[in-house]
Amino acid sequence: MLKIIAAHDSAFLIGNKNKLPWKVEEDIEHFRNEIKGKIIVLGRITYESLLQIKDNLDVSKIIVLTSNLNYDPKDDKVIVFHKVFDILRYSQDNEIYICGGSKIYEEFLPYVDQMIITEIKGRYEGDSYFPLYNKNDFKLIKEKKLSDQATVKYLNHLKKESKQY
Ligand SMILES: NC(=O)c1ccc[n+]([C@@H]2O[C@H](COP(=O)([O-])OP(=O)(O)OC[C@H]3O[C@@H](n4cnc5c(N)ncnc54)[C@H](OP(=O)(O)O)[C@@H]3O)[C@@H](O)[C@H]2O)c1
Numbered sequence: 001m002l003k004i005i006a007a008h009d010s011a012f013l014i015g016n017k018n019k020l021p022w023k024v025e026e027d028i029e030h031f032r033n034e035i036k037g038k039i040i041v042l043g044r045i046t047y048e049s050l051l052q053i054k055d056n057l058d059v060s061k062i063i064v065l066t067s068n069l070n071y072d073p074k075d076d077k078v079i080v081f082h083k084v085f086d087i088l089r090y091s092q093d094n095e096i097y098i099c100g101g102s103k104i105y106e107e108f109l110p111y112v113d114q115m116i117i118t119e120i121k122g123r124y125e126g127d128s129y130f131p132l133y134n135k136n137d138f139k140l141i142k143e144k145k146l147s148d149q150a151t152v153k154y155l156n157h158l159k160k161e162s163k164q165y
Pocket residue numbers: 005006007008013014015016017018019020042043044045046047049065066067068081082083084099100101102103104105107128
């Protein structure tokens with residue numbers, strides 16, 4: 001089982017200089033609750049941007065995707081993968097949360113079962129975006145208002161690629 005979890009603003013912005021463009025505590029809390037005890041996947045850039053707080057994330061494992069074959073995070077909780085398909089294969093027996101960033105969302109989007117998207121109201125400044133996708137490929141199954149500024153949408157993928165990995 002593969003899920004994307006992300007937050008974007010009204011223009012699908014997700015990041016600014018490797019940080020979140022906003023401070024929305026309710027969304028941080030929601031994110032922490034959703035990934036609690038789970039296996040998460042991070043692109044190398046997002047992983048490095050979270051180094052200061054990664055020990056406070058209550059997850060069972062962090063998978064980092066990088067092309068660097070010598071990458072060694074020196075952390076027992078972290079596993080390094082070098083290929084998208086190896087993670088897809090791993091997701092057949094494990095529930096995995098794809099936690100960004102932009103490149104990682106783009107690469108995994110065709111294969112996810114569900115997206116958990118926080119819509120942050122308004123437009124912010126930044127340089128990193130959630131990939132374009134066809135809304136008709138997803139079905140809204142649940143909506144949760146976190147605050148006046150943030151609403152979470154649970155979207156099931158209707159056209160998930162069913163390649164054999
Ligand atoms: N709003 C949100 O929900 C949210 C969540 C997470 C992140 N973000 C934001 O997203 C931005 C970062 O996104 P990003 O696209 O720059 O970086 P990223 O997706 O975090 O990481 C990209 C890196 O992942 C590795 N990678 C990607 N595809 C690969 C593949 N097929 N095989 C091997 N390695 C692969 C590469 O690492 P190497 O260069 O080491 O090969 C690549 O440079 C930041 O601004 C961050 O704050 C936002």
